[in-house]
Amino acid sequence: MRSDDRSRGLPPAALRWALIAIVVVLWEVLPRVGAIPALFLPPLSESLRILVTDWPAYASALWVTLREVCVALLLVCCGGILGGAVLGSVPALRALLLPVASSLFAVPIVIVYPILTVWFGIGPASKIAFATLGGFFPTLLATAAGIRTIDPNLLLAARSMGASLPQLVVRVIIPAAIPTVLAGLRLGGVLAIVGVVVSEMLISDAGIGYLVTSYRTVLDSPHVFAAVLLIVLVTLLFDTLARWLEYRAAAWQPQSRRGWRRAPRGAADDVTAVT
Amino acid sequence: MVRCMADVIQHPASAARAAGAAGSIQVTGLSHAYASGGGPMEALADIDFTVGTGRFVVIVGPSGCGKSSLLMMLAGLRQQTAGSILCGNRPVTGPDPDRIGVVFQDANLFPWLTALDNVAFPLALRRVKPAERRRRALDMLRMVGLENFAARHPHELSGGMRQRVSIARGLVQDPPVLLMDEPFAALDEQTRMTMGEELLRIWAATRKTVVFVTHSLQEAVFLADEVLVMSARPGRIIDRIEVDLPRPRTYAMMAELHFARLRDRIWQHIRSSHAL
Numbered sequence: 179m180r181s182d183d184r185s186r187g188l189p190p191a192a193l194r195w196a197l198i199a200i201v202v203v204l205w206e207v208l209p210r211v212g213a214i215p216a217l218f219l220p221p222l223s224e225s226l227r228i229l230v231t232d233w234p235a236y237a238s239a240l241w242v243t244l245r246e247v248c249v250a251l252l253l254v255c256c257g258g259i260l261g262g263a264v265l266g267s268v269p270a271l272r273a274l275l276l277p278v279a280s281s282l283f284a285v286p287i288v289i290v291y292p293i294l295t296v297w298f299g300i301g302p303a304s305k306i307a308f309a310t311l312g313g314f315f316p317t318l319l320a321t322a323a324g325i326r327t328i329d330p331n332l333l334l335a336a337r338s339m340g341a342s343l344p345q346l347v348v349r350v351i352i353p354a355a356i357p358t359v360l361a362g363l364r365l366g367g368v369l370a371i372v373g374v375v376v377s378e379m380l381i382s383d384a385g386i387g388y389l390v391t392s393y394r395t396v397l398d399s400p401h402v403f404a405a406v407l408l409i410v411l412v413t414l415l416f417d418t419l420a421r422w423l424e425y426r427a428a429a430w431q432p433q434s435r436r437g438w439r440r441a442p443r444g445a446a447d448d449v450t451a452v453t
Numbered sequence: 454m455v456r457c458m459a460d461v462i463q464h465p466a467s468a469a470r471a472a473g474a475a476g477s478i479q480v481t482g483l484s485h486a487y488a489s490g491g492g493p494m495e496a497l498a499d500i501d502f503t504v505g506t507g508r509f510v511v512i513v514g515p516s517g518c519g520k521s522s523l524l525m526m527l528a529g530l531r532q533q534t535a536g537s538i539l540c541g542n543r544p545v546t547g548p549d550p551d552r553i554g555v556v557f558q559d560a561n562l563f564p565w566l567t568a569l570d571n572v573a574f575p576l577a578l579r580r581v582k583p584a585e586r587r588r589r590a591l592d593m594l595r596m597v598g599l600e601n602f603a604a605r606h607p608h609e610l611s612g613g614m615r616q617r618v619s620i621a622r623g624l625v626q627d628p629p630v631l632l633m634d635e636p637f638a639a640l641d642e643q644t645r646m647t648m649g650e651e652l653l654r655i656w657a658a659t660r661k662t663v664v665f666v667t668h669s670l671q672e673a674v675f676l677a678d679e680v681l682v683m684s685a686r687p688g689r690i691i692d693r694i695e696v697d698l699p700r701p702r703t704y705a706m707m708a709e710l711h712f713a714r715l716r717d718r719i720w721q722h723i724r725s726s727h728a729l
Contacts, residue, residue: 335561338528339575339622340550349577353565 217399225403232401235389240408242385243374246302247412250309250370258314258366259359262321266355276322283315288376295381305382309373313366320362324355357428364420371413475541475552476506476629476662478527483536485522495687496522500536502681502690506629509656509663511673513719514683515726520666523688524634527664528555540630550575554623556633560615562607562622568594568614569603572621579626593621596655613644617651624659633665637672646704649675653702670716670723675702682719685726692722 188196205222208214216224229236265272265279291308298304328351336350378387386405393401483500486493496519504510514520525531527538529547538545540552562571570577573590581589594600597617607615616636623631636652637645649672656663667673673680674696682692696715698706706712 329561331557331559331561332563334530335555335557335563336574336578338530338548338550338553338555338557339578340548341578345578349574350563353563 217397220400220403224400225407228400229404229407232404236386236404236408239384239386239389239405240412242302243378243387243409244412246305246309246374246378246385247371247416249302250306250313250374251367253306253310254313254317254366254370255363257310258317258363259321261314262318262359262362263325263355265318266322266325267351272322272326276319279315279318279322283319287311287373288380291377291380294377300381300383305374305377305385308377309370312373313370315366316369317359317362317366320365321355321359324358324362325351327358328354357424360420360424360427364417364424367416367420368413371409371416375409474506477539477541478502478504478630478662478664479537479539479542480527481537481539483523483526483538484534485519485526485531486534497533498687498689500688500690502693504662504664504679506662507660509665509676509678510681511665511667511677511679512681512683513667513670513673513723514688515685515723516668518683518685518726519688520683521634523683524632524664524666528553528632530555550578550626550628552628553630553632554626554628556616556619556623556631556636558635558638560607560612560619560636562615562618564607567604567606568599568610568618571607571618572625574622575626589625590621593625594618596624596658597621597651611644612640613648616640616648620652620655624655624661628661630662630664633663635666635668638667638669645669645672650702650704652676653700657701670719671707673719674698674712674715675707680715680719682722684722691726692718694718 187193202222205219209216209219209221265275287308290311291304294304294307294311298307332350332354333346336346341349374385375387375390378385379391380387382388386409389405390402393399393405480500480502483497484495485497486495488494500523502510512520512523522531526533527540527545529545529549540549543552545553562568563574566574569587569590572593573581573586576586576589591600591603594603597620599614599617599621602610602614602618607618610618619636620631623633637648640648653676665676677696680692680694680696681690682694683689684691694715698709698712698715
């Protein structure tokens with residue numbers, strides 16, 4: 179059934195790269211020939227050139243943003259995973275708080291950002307608080323789900339082999355929950371990055387988001403797009419890292435549940451047919 | 454458990470007696486009731502039986518008769534309401550992998566571990582050194598014929614292979630008793646028949662005491678030295694059938710009149726139990 183996919187033209191990976199190449203070319207060509215005003219979309223090379231010539235300014239802004247993102251990610255990891263673990267393993271607490279957490283996840287938290295600036299000032303602290311809030315709920319919910327959906331038969335089997343409670347946690351509960359937790363963390367991490375950039379764009383005095391806003395107000399599109407390129411790069415980097423981690427942690431799962439890339443099919447499929 | 458060990462050390466005579474009967478099981482006056490909407494529900498009543506060391510005993514009964522609950526109590530994974538369970542002359546108060554290995558219906562392998570690490574898991578819990586763990590787990594995998602699949606994860610194995618890994622895991626600590634809770638119920642019929650033969654081969658090689666729960670009459674007669682037949686809820690033992698077919702057992706025996714008579718005797722009990 180899989181050979182059908184293969185026989186139909188280019189493999190998906192090649193097609194993906196081709197699409198990216200087309201976008202890059204259009205980005206350069208369309209503004210150059212005047213199909214799109216350079217104010218709306220400056221040529222790609224123009225933004226890249228600015229990124230190089232104005233690198234010191236961009237680098238210091240990137241440094242500010244990355245620092246905020248890292249602290250927020252750390253807080254999201256600790257808070258979200260710990261909270262989710264507690265929520266997932268204590269049924270009474272789960273019944274009480276999980277519906278609240280799910281509902282809060284749906285609230286657009288941008289509305290609380292002005293309040294956070296009052297509390298924490300316009301420096302990094304308010305950005306970190308805002309981003310942590312954004313990444314917290316998906317991580318919390320995923321961890322709670324990961325713990326709750328552990329097969330009780332695995333716990334029973336481990337108990338029959340004499341596992342103590344700490345051994346159950348370390349050797350069964352954590353490994354069983356890791357794939358779900360990492361999937362939640364990937365989503366939470368991306369939302370944390372979004373949170374930092376958005377809050378920098380709203381009220382701040384430094385960072386990539388701040389650069390975007392300040393160049394936008396003077397209609398300097400090439401500089402705005404240079405900043406956008408940097409943010410895209412940071413996000414892609416994080417996503418790749420998170421997916422690689424997820425792939426490594428889920429190496430034991432059936433192929434269909436692994437996202438990173440398609441591993442070669444095991445010979446066991448053929449063996450099982452014989453046995 | 455530690456206390457029991459101390460007792461044995463203090464009384465050499467009882468230690469000697471325990472060694473001779475290490476694989477024996479003695480169940481006396483066992484009852485179990487659980488709370489339900491309309492008051493306590495009696496699941497098991499007045500269960501008495503003894504299993505001698507090295508015997509293969511199969512428990513059959515209609516579904517819902519509590520045979521799996523009974524096995525969980527033998528394994529120390531569930532507490533009975535009344536009565537006592539002795540294994541090797543010492544009471545069973547909780548899971549004790551030194552005395553009792555358990556094989557579950559769905560193999561219950563840890564999907565993130567390889568076959569080898571699954572078999573070695575009970576040893577890892579005991580902090581056995583990695584090299585020693587690996588050696589013993591490989592020995593067990595070899596015994597169940599899966600040494601070439603040591604590095605595979607459970608999802609890469611067939612149902613029958615998974616159950617064989619599970620048997621290897623149950624035996625890796627060399628307990629005198631192996632409890633099996635409908636281990637082949639989820640397998641297709643052909644695999645199931647092969648696994649029955651395979652289990653008898655392993656049993657003959659290790660001489661463990663086996664208590665095996667199933668709802669298949671054919672499987673019961675094929676495997677057992679003795680079949681305990683249970684009634685519908687509350688589960689009681691209503692018959693003990695000594696299976697005097699010679700060993701090694703072969704599939705040809707299933708066609709014999711004696712095999713059919715034994716199976717029929719169990720079926721009569723279960724049918725009348727259903728009629729209730």
